[in-house]
Amino acid sequence: MSRKILVLGAGKSTSYLLDYFLEKSTEENLHLTIGDLNPKNIPEHISNHRNCEVVALDIFDDTARKDLVSKAAIVVSMLPPRLHIEVAKDCIAFDKHLVTASYVSDAIMELDLEAKQKGLVFMNEIGLDPGIDHMSAMEVLDRIREKGGKMLLFESFTGGLVAPESDNNLWNYKFTWNPRNVVVAGQGGTAKFIQEGTYKYIPYHKLFRRTEFLDVENYGRFEAYANRDSLKYRDAYGLTDVLTLYRGTMRRIGFSKAWNMFVQLGMTDDSYVIENSKGMSYRDFTNLFLPYSPTDSVELKLRHYLKIEQDDIMWGKLIELHIFDKNKTISQDKGTPAQILQEILEASWTLESDEKDMIVMYHKFGYELNGEKKQIDANMVVLGESQTHTAMAKTVGLPVAMATLNILNGKITTPGVQIPINKEVYKPILTELKSYNIHFKEYQVPYLGYNPDSILS
DSSP: OOOEEEEEOOOGGGHHHHHHHHHSTTTTTOEEEEEESOGGGSOHHHHTOTTEEEEEOOTTOHHHHHHHHHHOSEEEEOSOGGGHHHHHHHHHHHTOEEEESSOOOHHHHTTHHHHHHTTOEEEOSOBBTTBHHHHHHHHHHHHHHHTTOEEEEEEEEEEEEEOGGGOOSTTOOOBSSOHHHHHTTTOSSOEEEEETTEEEEEOHHHHTTSEEEEEETTTEEEEEEEOSBGGGGTTTTTOTTOSEEEEEEEEETTHHHHHHHHHHHTTTOOSSOOTTOTTOBHHHHHHTTSOOOSSOOHHHHHHHHHTOOTTSHHHHHHHHTTTTOSSOBOOOSSOOHHHHHHHHHHHHHBOOTTOOEEEEEEEEEEEEETTEEEEEEEEEEEEOOSSSSOHHHHHHHHHHHHHHHHHHTTSOOOOEEEOSOSHHHHHHHHHHHHTTTOOOEEEEEOOOTTOHHHHHO
16 A cells, blocks of 8 residues: 655645654655645755655646646645645545645535545544644533533634743734734624524624633633634534534733724725835824824824823834834735735734744533533643744644544544544544643533523522
């Protein structure tokens, strides 16, 4: 049997993934082929490894791509999500298994029947979020159900943040992943979730003012705002009757209130372009969103507009980003407000070479067992090691790598398009992740639901 693994795309999230394959390559008899548009960016310890071959690949070159897929036993696509579908079709054509960390798209889902007929595993959503969140949640949900418990509440939160030692700005935040996703977070639909049996909706302009607080031992307090659609996994998780179902994004306390300033100004809008943006100063960009005044400064107008006192911490946060600087200028032509805001933020929020990131995940499980209401809270903290070996790359890449090897070794055999919610998938991977110090701490806490008075009275 061929032991060739093809990895397509070797971007920021692949450092641990590639290391894992090569560390196991001799004992597992693996040969790794990496197809990437910029092979020169791949570190020498990987490209020079005797069990590795690096190929310059334009993913739109059908002939070259198909040739690589046809020679592999299994394909790992770390490409941007929109590009997975062509790879998936190749995998169907050449009878190859496929692994991605991305959400299952409608187009990929349409290949489910063919994958099943050919006995192919198409594993998706096997990164961090989605990925570790699915596996860690299902492990506890299955355990509760096996005891005869009935689920009442499930909440899940994830944050890609900066490690405490590198947390040195007033926002307590830096970009540790795709900045674009941070700037447009929450757009494109109202946040939907269920609270105590009632459907709840938060429109975008209110999203960052409805937060929940979470305490993590040794790491302090965090806040979370709602993800766009918490109901997406209700069926997959077997939570159709649950009273509360909520998924959110974690930040340090105060981030959401401050971010809401950009939302209210209109700076996160991605629906139109600013014609003369190239060369515009940060100050002039800020002024675009403020009323005209023949006398008041940009600073004064913004303070009045957002009702910020001069000694408010919010003011310091804005000053720190240089948005009133008339000497700093925008490089992109015809950028949307969101794209320009991203450029301004990247100038302040990019991790320096000696700085580290942090991943935090937090689950709440409320359930009834033998007529008694109980709750388990579980959280995980992972700290990055360096600018390349980040906590994000670790928590995304390792589950992908482990799933790939388990499929190759016949430990994961259920065919079809799937996410990692079955025991044959999550059990060995969660066990192996512990050896990389990726694990959850569980706490028994009182079940309060959302009506503490009725429980405690």
